[in-house]
Amino acid sequence: MKIKSCVALLAIIAATSCGQQQPAGSSSEGAEPGDGNYSFNAANTNANGSVNYEIFVRSFYDHDGDGTGDLLGVKDKLPYLKDLGVKTLWLLPIHESPSYHGYDVADYYSVNPDYGTMDDFDALVESAENYGIDIMIDMVLNHTSNQNPWFTQSYQDYVNNVTGESSKQDWYNWSETSLDKYHYRGGVYYEGQFDQSMPDLNLDCESLRSEIENVIRFWVNDHGVKGFRLDAVKYFYLGNVAKNQEFLNFLMESARKYDTNFYMVGEDWETDAITLNYYESEVQSFFRFDGCPNIVNGAKGYCKASNFVDDLVAFEKRVKDRNPNGYTSYFLSNHDKDRVKFSTLEDAKLAASLELLLPGDTWIYYGEEIQLWGVRGSGDNNDVKRRLPMIWSKTEKAGECKFPDKTRPDLANYTQVEEGAYDNLATPRSLTNHYKKVANARNGYPCFKHGLATSLMDGIDNESDQVVAYQVADGNDCVKVYTNLSNETQIITVTGTKILEDIDTMAIKSTLDGNKLTLAPYSTVLMD
16 A cells, blocks of 8 residues: 555544553553563453454464464464463464465365364463463455365356255356456356455355354354454445445354454455445454554654644544444554564664554554564565564574465575564563563553543644654543654653653653653653
8 A cells, every 4th residue: 555644634632631540560660771671560451452463373383393383383372472462363364275375265164284173273262261362363254265165066056057945056156258357167257356266255145144154153152262353344245335334244243142242353455434434334443554654654753743643533533433332453564564664673662652552453463573574575476475484583493484385485585584582582672572561551551442542732842743642541541642753852741640651662761740741762651
């Protein structure tokens, strides 16, 4: 997507005080800058958690030594993820599939044999629950693999005009003539918006919907999944927002028969204006693709603080206007986008602070905390380079995965970082420790999940326009966020009475003297 400039919108002025008490164990006492320690608020009452972590299982950690990441490998790393502050794991497609990426499902009732067994999945869910982590899986329902038995039977039933309760001829979209995005198969044509290997499902078919309900029951009721990431929402009924909304409602109603707290996040890779329409459905959250450039621009110094806050406040209000229970999902990178590369460690830390302290849900793409690198590249249609193996240690390579796409050995030596997660954890001022610091600080304030952001930009003597200032409030629960986008100390006037969390990036503490906050370079404080 094109990076667009920040657009100033009308700011909403916040109430002057949160009345927030400093939680026990918060970071503003007891830790010296640069000592590598950080005292976290242990309580986390965020419903379902709001610090989320996206994992490409094939590239994460190899438990059984065959070079492929697997479900037991994810289980092995649950202690690391809990320590990082993660509350929900989103697993990219884990179903049986002929492709390395899994977005062409061959069997919705299975686990990809490369990743292990259903018993392994159940063991992961059970262990994750013990660590206070939910498991969310990618649910791909716009299309299947052309190797899915559903598709094979649908073709046979269509060409032989088989009808009745067992017929699947209407489960896919068939035609006697060639149409746009239709592909040839044995005398007839079928729709496949993405590729001929991914035939589109006919989601109007009642018997198919009944089967989808069975799939949902299988994962939610029988195997303890707490959430779905919904792939390709706009393609369910391409160009028909109302029908897409109806199908989203059907999915949520089906899941909540088995778990009243079930949650979903949708992928609608569109502009804000289009994505906002989907908040009128029962699905609570959608990724904000238009929001990522604002975060990156802020961290790189390309965006004024006032524009950043105005954009945030205006969008969050529009979400709540559409759905009071809705919330935004923010991210820096994901499996479909080039990983963000920052020129300095301070920029990367600042981006983490900006993203992880936004209202709604925040998403960490595996390896982001070590600046794992990967871009598709000009003219090279290979998303695999965005899904490279996680690096755990510079020296200890046990469990490190091989290049995930065996069909592209020419890319197997694609440039990678050297320092791994455990190397970073051993370095007090590392990016990984910064992610840990911010994520765990966020976890102490439940208002971040469902709260509404309002601007604090007026009246803080922010002449340089380098301090991001907003409040997130959910009823009486609220917190104020002040972030310095510059490499210089900023002194501003604030209404809070105490620093709850001091999230520094350069071993320089921020201080409060009366109503004057001295905010260290590239640092963030949370206040009452």
